[in-house]
Amino acid sequence: MLRLMSLMLLLALPAQAEEEIILGLSQTEIDITATFVGSEILLFGAIRRDAPVPDGNLGIIVTVAGPETPVTVRRKERRFGIWVNVDDVQIAAAPSFYAVASSADLSKVLRPSEDLINRITIPQVVREVGTNVLDSQSFARALVRIRAGNDQYQRLEGAVAISRDTLFQTRIQMPANLTEGIYLARIFLTRDGDVVDEYVTSIPVKKVGMERWLYNLAHENAFLYGLMSLAIAIAAGWSASAVFGFLRR
Amino acid sequence: MQIYLPIAEVSVNAFLLLGLGGIVGILSGMFGVGGGFLMTPLLFFIGIPPAVAVATEANQIVASSFSGVLAHLKRKTVDLRMGTVLLIGGLAGAALGVIVFNYLRSLGQVDLLVKLCYVVFLGIIGALMFIESLNAIRKSKKSGGRPTRRKHTWLHNLPFKVKFRVSGLYISVIPPLIVGVLVGILAAIMGVGGGFIMVPAMIYLLGMPTKVVVGTSLFQIIFVTAFTTMLHATTNFTVDIVLAVLLLVGGVIGAQIGTRIGVKMKAEQLRIWLAIMVLAVCFKLGLDLLIQPIELYSLGEGGH
Numbered sequence: 001m002l003r004l005m006s007l008m009l010l011l012a013l014p015a016q017a018e019e020e021i022i023l024g025l026s027q028t029e030i031d032i033t034a035t036f037v038g039s040e041i042l043l044f045g046a047i048r049r050d051a052p053v054p055d056g057n058l059g060i061i062v063t064v065a066g067p068e069t070p071v072t073v074r075r076k077e078r079r080f081g082i083w084v085n086v087d088d089v090q091i092a093a094a095p096s097f098y099a100v101a102s103s104a105d106l107s108k109v110l111r112p113s114e115d116l117i118n119r120i121t122i123p124q125v126v127r128e129v130g131t132n133v134l135d136s137q138s139f140a141r142a143l144v145r146i147r148a149g150n151d152q153y154q155r156l157e158g159a160v161a162i163s164r165d166t167l168f169q170t171r172i173q174m175p176a177n178l179t180e181g182i183y184l185a186r187i188f189l190t191r192d193g194d195v196v197d198e199y200v201t202s203i204p205v206k207k208v209g210m211e212r213w214l215y216n217l218a219h220e221n222a223f224l225y226g227l228m229s230l231a232i233a234i235a236a237g238w239s240a241s242a243v244f245g246f247l248r249r
Numbered sequence: 250m251q252i253y254l255p256i257a258e259v260s261v262n263a264f265l266l267l268g269l270g271g272i273v274g275i276l277s278g279m280f281g282v283g284g285g286f287l288m289t290p291l292l293f294f295i296g297i298p299p300a301v302a303v304a305t306e307a308n309q310i311v312a313s314s315f316s317g318v319l320a321h322l323k324r325k326t327v328d329l330r331m332g333t334v335l336l337i338g339g340l341a342g343a344a345l346g347v348i349v350f351n352y353l354r355s356l357g358q359v360d361l362l363v364k365l366c367y368v369v370f371l372g373i374i375g376a377l378m379f380i381e382s383l384n385a386i387r388k389s390k391k392s393g394g395r396p397t398r399r400k401h402t403w404l405h406n407l408p409f410k411v412k413f414r415v416s417g418l419y420i421s422v423i424p425p426l427i428v429g430v431l432v433g434i435l436a437a438i439m440g441v442g443g444g445f446i447m448v449p450a451m452i453y454l455l456g457m458p459t460k461v462v463v464g465t466s467l468f469q470i471i472f473v474t475a476f477t478t479m480l481h482a483t484t485n486f487t488v489d490i491v492l493a494v495l496l497l498v499g500g501v502i503g504a505q506i507g508t509r510i511g512v513k514m515k516a517e518q519l520r521i522w523l524a525i526m527v528l529a530v531c532f533k534l535g536l537d538l539l540i541q542p543i544e545l546y547s548l549g550e551g552g553h
Contacts, residue, residue: 032253033253034252034253034491035250035251035252035253036251036253036260037251037253037260038260071548071549072548072549073546073547073548073549074546074547074548074549075545075546076542076545076546076547077545078541081539082361082538082539083537083538083539083540083541083542084361085361085547088549139546142544142545142546143546143548145546146544146546146547146548147548176251176253176259176260177258177259177260177296178258179258180258207255210255211253211255212255214255214256214490214491215255215256218255218256218482218486218488218490219486222482222483222486223479223482223483225482225488225490226478226479226481226482226483226488227479228490229308229478229482229488229490229493230308230311230475230478230479232312232490232493232494232497233308233309233311233312233315233475233478233493233497234311234312234315236312236316236494236497236498236501237311237312237313237314237315237316237317237319237497237501237504238315238316238319239501240316240501240502240504240505241315241316241319241320241501241505244320244505245323
């Protein structure tokens with residue numbers, strides 16, 4: 001009802017943007033269970049228009065970002081014949097997961113100035129803080145390279161399919177080493193590289209069932225959790241000994 | 250079969266972990282080492298965060314050592330009195346070691362220090378044991394296994410003498426206490442049970458028979474690692490119980506098999522194999538320090 005009213009309100013007003021994104025998700029949240037092996041989410045939607053199709057090259061960019069945390073990047077150098085960590089750079093915030101999918105090459109559907117404002121491509125989402133290390137750029141690049149190697153950062157150019165200039169869809173593969181938190185999905189509609197409309201929605205990723213219970217116990221009742229770990233260890237050690245003793249007889 | 254670990258927050262293959270636990274468990278039962286110095290680097294390698302690997306490994310060692318000790322108790326190859334003396338020294342040393350560790354961490358470069366510690370200690374212990382047991386094997390082949398008489402040194406003139414019947418020793422409690430403290434300090438700094446230092450120390454410094462050494466070492470490792478597990482669980486919340494269970498199921502079975510293999514082997518053979526294993530790990534860690542790594546950069550938790 002509310003949606004309908006706001007829609008009517010939008011229709012009554014002179015439309016600010018001629019085109020608007022409407023989005024659907026294959027799942028509204030991701031549950032991490034004991035047998036979690038990663039998850040694929042399907043993002044699909046349509047472009048709503050009140051006017052005839054405007055001119056300009058149409059582009060859709062979809063990003064999914066995990067929670068941001070600070071990261072320390074260290075670099076090894078050779079000192080006294082052995083390789084040791086020498087310089088380190090603090091990255092103020094880097095998402096634990098980031099995927100950017102687009103309908104064509106990013107250089108074609110996104111202007112660099114728009115990228116800077118909306119922080120869409122991977123280098124834009126890794127923020128450094130001022131350091132006294134000369135080539136701090138290479139530290140940020142190293143962070144991106146390492147995380148891309150683990151599928152934590154994904155650049156999926158051409159992965160968004162558009163049909164009849166109206167419907168679009170893309171699939172994003174979330175890896176198994178996912179951390180908990182609120183993940184943000186952003187969809188950008190561009191014309192000739194300028195962002196015309198943006199849609200943001202959140203996808204909570206959380207542990208459920210036994211995973212949730214153990215995690216809570218470990219943090220809220222650490223002493224009990226420690227004793228439980230030891231009890232399991234002792235019981236396992238004893239039962240193995242008993243079983244083998246029995247087998248020998 | 251993939252399993253998601255609730256504390257480590259990574260998904261791992263359950264059978265891989267069972268297998269790793271089993272192999273390290275066999276070595277543990279054979280040599281009286283907890284296996285931490287082998288397992289911890291292996292866990293790093295499969296992508297478990299270092300803090301979780303170290304803490305969880307301590308918990309797994311409790312299980313495999315307990316399983317091993319029970320097997321040794323049946324054979325009466327555990328010197329409980331000696332074990333208790335070593336343990337008292339060990340716990341005091343571990344507490345001291347934690348203080349030293351925190352001081353070093355405030356200076357930075359603690360990772361490097363731990364690695365250098367590993368290389369130096371593994372190298373020295375491995376080399377000494379290798380040479381000694383090689384000589385022992387040669388000697389036993391020549392003269393048909395004549396037992397060598399223990400020398401009477403200044404160690405035997407210290408006060409507070411106690412009879413360690415199982416080990417066949419009548420010595421002062423001071424040397425075992427000092428050994429315990431030193432091993433405890435190193436164990437806390439290096440994040441291991443300390444078996445691979447304790448076993449040679451008992452053989453060469455205290456003159457205990459090799460057969461008794463393994464069970465006695467395992468006995469004191471149980472308590473040191475249980476202490477470490479509780480410390481990690483309550484201060485860092487880094488013990489992953491699911492990871493621990495997967496490792497210890499393999500570990501306790503391995504320890505039982507290992508103990509049976511160990512009993513059938515000759516003492517010199519047992520020592521030479523332990524020496525080779527220690528040297529191999531030392532060599533690998535040394536190479537890592539000397540050869541240029543493929544990825545020069547590494548990621549750590551934010552903040553100092």
